[in-house]
Amino acid sequence: MIDMQVAVVKYNAGNIYSVTNALKRLGVEPLLTDDAQQLRQADRVLFPGQGEASGAMAYLREHGLDQVIRSLTQPVLGICIGQQLLCRHSEEGDVDCLGIFDAEVKRFSPTRHEDKVPCMGWNKIYDTKSELMTGVEGQFVYFVHSFYVPSCPETIATADYIQPYSAALHKDNFYATQFHPEKSGSVGERIIRNFLEL
Template structure:
């Protein structure tokens, strides 16, 4: 199986590569459209800020390539957010693959921003979560979120519910870091490779 990891000079790529290698995969880090198109699975990890990430994608021509992919595609953290229409983070136009608008968390006395740490998943609705329960926890680090909508396949709360995972057609996204979520994250990555 050929697995491509999108290289747009964003952060967090190495830990995703290591997580895939622990599953026995041999991923290719690439921004080459031909390699991305030929891959059986594509992963799109992201850390950082939406406007800079979108600028890097546009510079590499990936803003045109990624939406055209037809194989299973998994966006992780910022990689999930970039699948949406627009982000409040620096008023950024995103890839437009899913109909959500990314919003900033509003802090209160009990809920700080960023939302950082372990949180459980709720309302699981996808083979991506096969073998998991709503008692399972994953690791989040984010200040922005996608609201719950028809595209939501898992939720978490901080304090109100938000999309912990999304899907439209072959495009999946998880707001949390699979590669930092221990056995649960490993199971999700393994389930993705089996889609």
């Protein structure tokens, strides 16, 4: 067992259990919580989720979790919609988000018949930077998303679908991936392990 307290933010976004299962495979018994004190005291916080941005933000605000997440000082990892909610604004529901990353989340605009939205499946990440991405340059990870974060100064990994975009972000103690490391096999496991070892 890894001796650290890892909290997973509990809110109205699905797919939290695949993240808790991925942590258990690495020897971590995660705490699934929406309690402000437990989140602030944890050694690491994961902010995962699938769902719709405006509904998720409404829930976070209603429960005071928006302020809690902004105030965290330990390493935080947003996953999928968790990455998008850490940005300034999302076109999905035209909603202001948490504003950690100064980026606008945009909807994919297909340019060819074969461009399907949502983007689903395995895709390669490249131009990796940051300790989070150690050992995964050029590897394939699993994506499911209709919205994306354009490339920006905080981009630490890039993927291509219709155009290049941010596959992962980092600013201060906040990290985020658009892809699902918990569904990305040994590569995703390496990224989660990197996060725990930051």
